[in-house]
Amino acid sequence: MNSIISWIGGKKALRNLIYSRFPNYYDRYIEVFGGGGWVLFGKQPDKFEVYNDFNNNLTNMFAVIRDQPLAFIEELGYLPENGRYIFNLYKDIISKQRIEDKYLEDEVKRVRVYFTELQAEEIIEIMRKERIEKQDVKLAVAFFKLIRYSYGSGCKTYGCRPYDVRNAFHMVWDISDRLSNTIIENKDFEALICQYDRPNAFFYCDPPYYETEGMYQVLFTKEDHTRLRDTLANIQGKFLLSYNDCEFIRDIYKDFHIESCSRVNNMALRYDNAAEFPEVLISNYDTQNNERVGKQMGLFDLDFMESEDEENE
Template structure:
């Protein structure tokens, strides 16, 4: 599902940087869930969290009431006026069932320009074509705990020595893009509060950010690893094809440990200790 700041372009890299061993996986700023859905389901305990209550309600309905949600989605938005009415209704928190709110919110995401929730994208979209995706997401989320908490409280609740926190917070100096329905602003104080919360944990964290001097200064600490990477800049694609966006990936563990313990390819001399005489028999 499209979402502001979604990690579609980096999900493959991020999953390969996970540590070899962990028992709990906690996605702190869940958003569109690109990393969670790309991550192979295993025996680990999984948590999805987001501070946007409408987004969390949508995922809970996908997990718990998929048939009711799909039935509610049979109504199709077909104009800018419909879009504006639904957006205004959600913004004033009008009384409605959790399923109806989830359907409205999903429609806003699908019909808004660049999933920004603010303006009608003016492109036809058949909601029924999404039903198989909803059913797949329902199965994937069956055992996932879905939370709607402030990041600091969530980290404190789920921190254990065997916990892995993946965090994709609003990027520094771009926080305005995230202030949509159901979201509060993310301030510079929150970036600092996040850093302080991560410095206190017993478990491990992997954090994706935009590469700027303020973020680098926050995490310039012993035992913290930084990796530079880039991705396609979706916003600039309209006028600068191929433009890249610089990203930082930050962790409190060696992000290459999975590569270091991966078994190397063996040849015949490895298997036989250099003695191939047995092949003649």
């Protein structure tokens, strides 16, 4: 299964290789930097699995799709929308993190006039709860459209390419069903790892790559890279970590298993058909001593041929 969105740093191009490096046995799967969910959605569901991301727009969108798929589709609308004005509108909504409700306070005043104080408080509580639920749905759809209408899924600049939202309808139901037993968290990676760590836990981590952090909406500093290393160094379970191949990352993870690999560089593909991006897989266990590992996978054995709409995966 594919994700419903493309996302910066997505792992569609490498996920078959990543799966082959998973531990032979684990009882709980925790995806620490979930992003677009490409690794999660491409594997078989585990009995216990967690999707986490510190970007609350991502976690809200997937939670709404999981719990309120019909509301998401209804809010999505049945006609394609596209244009710079609507893109800037969604961008403004996401930056403010709210949908303006012009009529709520007027309704509250009327309730206080026509009902007793006790009745009014109960009714107002219900009204506000309904508004919050609708707010989550509206923010989720605004974020989804912002991704789809932006260049390279970066949510910053208008992509000037049409997208028919009706293409997403069937995927909403598939994603909702896939996430039905998945825990969705919106936590800092250290707090999440400490919460779910057990001897039988497996953490897959795909953090913002070193010196590319500016491409992401959530701040990730050089100190955060070191803090992630320190956190993973002290866990009871196993971890597999994907990173860009550079001297800094190799140095701070020099005491762990490091395997070189590469993927097609989709952003450069239009200029160079052979463009590749060097990466590393880092773990606290030997990925080669693994029942999942058959022959060594080469670049063109991987499922990397995405559509142009997913050029950043």
